[in-house]
Amino acid sequence: MKLASFRKKSPWILHYNAGGCNGCDIEILACLAPKYDIERFGMINTGNPKQSDILLVTGPVTKRSRERLVEIYDQMPEPKVVISCGACASTGGVFRGMYNCEGGIDQFIPVDVYVCGCGTRPEQIIDGVVQALGILEKKTKELEESVRLSKKPVQEGRQLNRRNIADEIKPLVS
């Protein structure tokens, strides 16, 4: 199966509100609606982290949603891209320094695309998601290269060990 090409054409989105004001969330919902319609890029909003490729996070990270955010990020399979939507997800925004806010999601998970604005406009979200597509493609390529080894993995007991032969990887000849 050409999984990589399908992934490029249909990235699935997972949305998590880490304590924001709902403003960016309704703009993400407006993106799914006919006027902006991000389904023309093959994107579907999905509720399952194990099937999604792009994580859209809104809101400054509150102390209770912090562990859930990291857990959701862990559950997503590689390759994955994280987009922080809005000023408060990127830096903490107006909530920066409040006692229950951490201020920005990039302290906990790696962020690839920052979308600015309070609240973000749908056009900006679409722009950020399209940028994320490029990053997703790049990450897919890196992942595929590291799997195709020039030498067979070592069998250690019941496990296949790829780590001990990592220095023998040669660049691919295409």
Place this chain on the structure above:
Amino acid sequence: MGKQYEIPVGAQHIALLEPLHFKFTTENEKIINTDANVYYVHRGIELACCSKFKFRQVSFVVGRVCGLCSISHTTAYSQVAEKLLKIEIPRRAKYLRMLIIELDRIHSHLLCLSHVAENSGFEALFMKTMQYREFSMELLEAVCGNRIQYDFSIVGGVSRDLKPQVADSIISRLKTFMPQLDELMDIYKHNWTLSLKNKGVGAITKQQAMELNLVGPFARAAGLAVDVRNETEDLLPWKEVGFEMVTETAGDVYSRNMIRLRELYVSIRIVNNIINGLPEGDLITETKAFPEGEATVRLEAPRGELFYYAKGNKTQVLERLKIKAPTFSNVAGMVKGFEGNEYGSAPAIIASYDPCLSCTAR
């Protein structure tokens, strides 16, 4: 007696916009007990408003309490601050505030309706309602300059004027919206597939609504005539612009949809009346006073009664600010409404409550 299972929903779920956790105890698909956990988004805004920000900046901060009803929060705070400063705002500012509150109510109710349709499994109706909703976002952008987070009310008045060409476009866009709203009303009222998921589901009786202290469309769907617009007249002249109470009797998801749709007709009439009878005058009352004393304000947000309390001590920073959001009053009713329903209809019931948790948790 069958075996009981506990099913958690949330904190991240496709049917939820916000982190909200329900733990359903089910027996043979029937929900017999519910546990709600709503405080995932507590940020500490009240403390920051009393320590970090000056009282004129607070109206921009409380707008960020909630993105859906930000104008209600900014207006309620501005009114409570004006009570502390003991100033009267111009009549034109009052009318412009009411205009934006009603436009906001149109977009919020349409969003809720579309969400109910989506969670009932009617994806096409979700798309249709969202398509018809875009006009209200465009109008709000034309008046305030931003699609959400308007920052329109400030302490002493409003920040922008209504341009004549924008007023004309509001009238003409509302005229094109009316047949679309009739179409939506027809679908939500007569569609047989939707009625299977909505009629008689998540019902609350009038007695329960009274005992559980419900507010907003949730209570009005059960037959309880509570609306702050009907009760207060001193801050915003609602009856002058043609407000009318809307109530239903059944109290289920279907009648909540009907309440929202019928309130849209009232909102459209109010917007038309405001634009046709907009008084001339200033936009803002300037003052150099500092807030002093205590005051409370009630305002009808799209989800129900919003309550603000503030206390000032003649300095730039307020001593105490208390926000009570409509969803906070409705949590007890939300838990009650699930009882005896099937687990499969839980997402539609959640959406029909129109919960706003960032308001509740602040």
